[in-house]
Amino acid sequence: MRKKIWRMSEDQFDKENPRLVSSVEQIEISGYPDDNITGEFELSVTNGLSARGMIFSSNPYVVCLNPQFDDSRIKVRYRVYSESFLEGDELEGYFTALYNGGELRIPYQVKILERFPMTSIGEIHSLSDFTELAREHWNEAIRLFWSGDFAHFIAKQGEQLRLLYEGYARSLPGSANLEEFLVAAGCKEPVSFEVKEEQRCFYVRKENQKEGISSTKYQWG
Numbered sequence: 001m002r003k004k005i006w007r008m009s010e011d012q013f014d015k016e017n018p019r020l021v022s023s024v025e026q027i028e029i030s031g032y033p034d035d036n037i038t039g040e041f042e043l044s045v046t047n048g049l050s051a052r053g054m055i056f057s058s059n060p061y062v063v064c065l066n067p068q069f070d071d072s073r074i075k076v077r078y079r080v081y082s083e084s085f086l087e088g089d090e091l092e093g094y095f096t097a098l099y100n101g102g103e104l105r106i107p108y109q110v111k112i113l114e115r116f117p118m119t120s121i122g123e124i125h126s127l128s129d130f131t132e133l134a135r136e137h138w139n140e141a142i143r144l145f146w147s148g149d150f151a152h153f154i155a156k157q158g159e160q161l162r163l164l165y166e167g168y169a170r171s172l173p174g175s176a177n178l179e180e181f182l183v184a185a186g187c188k189e190p191v192s193f194e195v196k197e198e199q200r201c202f203y204v205r206k207e208n209q210k211e212g213i214s215s216t217k218y219q220w221g
Contacts, residue, residue, distance in 0.1 A: 017101035018049040018072075027095075027108035029080065032115050033087060037080035041106070043097060045072040053099030059091055062108060069099075080110050087114040117149040124150075127157060131187040134178065135220050145178045161185060188220070 023042040031037035045051050052070040057063060057078070065077040080091065091110040096103060116123040120137055124130050124144075134141035144150050146169070154165045164184055168177045182188045 018045045018051040019047050020051050020104050022106050030111040030113050032113050040077045043074040051099045056096045059093030085112045146173050
């Protein structure tokens, strides 16, 4: 340090500038609308000097949380304000680090994901997926059918299906509503039963009589 101060007093300044590099060449991040989408990356100086400067973002919805730096290793944190965007939207831009050795640009791409209901068989992307859930896990399908996640999902499946769902959703929750919805949507055949015995004969007696009948169920549900 004394040597450096002496050299500066003699008008001998260091001509070497810091060389700044990024831990990533390009940032790719994704999240859902209204999520708190955040991330970070690192800047470092390769020649042992300290870099001083500021970081700017070209997109106003992607904000650097610690824009000023003065160090040889800098952890850059950022946040994406996704509240105003819809599922499927994409944001693009770049961070620019202006420092005492030059300029460094890091491009970024943000994808706003489409939200799908999550179940024991995975995400529900289509009505066929929901039908498979109902076939394998009927009670779970009933719970999902009455949830806000399913209402959000069905609203994106077309006007006719949305109106059909709303008609059943206004009724009291029950297994029959799910059954009738799937039948009306063309996802399954209605449940039917067959009783093979056509008649039973009972004789008048003083004591109570108890009998049973057997039936065959066709179709799941």
